[in-house]
Amino acid sequence: MEQVIFYIFAAVLLFAGAMVITVRNPVHAALFLVLAFFNAAILWVLAGAEFLGIALVVIYVGAVMVLFLFVLMMLDINVAPLREGFARYLPVGALVAALMAAQLGGVILAEQAGLTGGMIPAPSGETNNIQVLGALLYTAYVYPFEIAGAILLVAIVAAIALTLRPVQRGRYQRIGEQLATSKRERLRIVKMKPRGGGAEQ
Incomplete structure (x- = not known):
């Protein structure tokens, strides 16, 4: 069944x-x-x-x-352009799928033949598969686990950096700066000579 x-x-x-x-x-x-x-x-x-x-x-x-x-x-989403290259990339996709299936089959056959050296222990009656998985990740595969975590962290930071846009801030009054100014900063007196005959008279 x-x-x-x-x-x-x-x-x-x-x-x-x-x-x-x-x-x-x-x-x-x-x-x-x-x-x-x-x-x-x-x-x-x-x-x-x-x-x-x-x-x-x-x-x-x-x-x-x-x-x-x-x-x-x-x-x-316009689906028509996405479907145009399906037949062109079909052989490459089939080749990648065949390689993945061959690798998976090789791992399964190696485990059944005992060529992995007992890297994957079988759970006993006292422990469950969650405990065995945790112990395996943090003992035999601790470095690949840490590398995968670092790669995911880099991917998160890169995604945030690519999607982050600068904030467009509008103009607004700063009341504190306006009140703290003096007349020397805002007022300038320019002396000019008079022009024309009417001014001289």
Whole structure:
């Protein structure tokens, strides 16, 4: 029964992923992406990784995709220019997808064959997968974890710097400076010689 449930949700996940890249309406594509994330979270839970499944639902479905939907609904996106280069970049996208699938398959086969040297410990009955994941991140993968955090921090600072615009301040009166001035700063007397015969008379 567990395998039947897995194949059902995996089929729905594949269908939603295909619809994300084939539908013409960007709002519909975002909704299908929400469906894909939800089914992926269910597969994580079935695999015993409850923390990853809950994090996928809370972070991506509950926060990121809601933000995407707000942006897509507020912007008037012309879909036709976005679809023009789909066939041109399709071979490159297929090559990248094949490389990613090959790398993922290699990691799975290496773990099953025991070539990783036991870097991923199996959770025992006394600990759950969240404790094992935390211990693994802060022991074996502490440097990649810190590097990923630094890269995200740099990305946040760069996004803020790119979107920050100087504030256009209007002119306004400064009452304190006006009251503190003296007549020497504001008044200048210029002596000029008179011109014309009428002044001399």
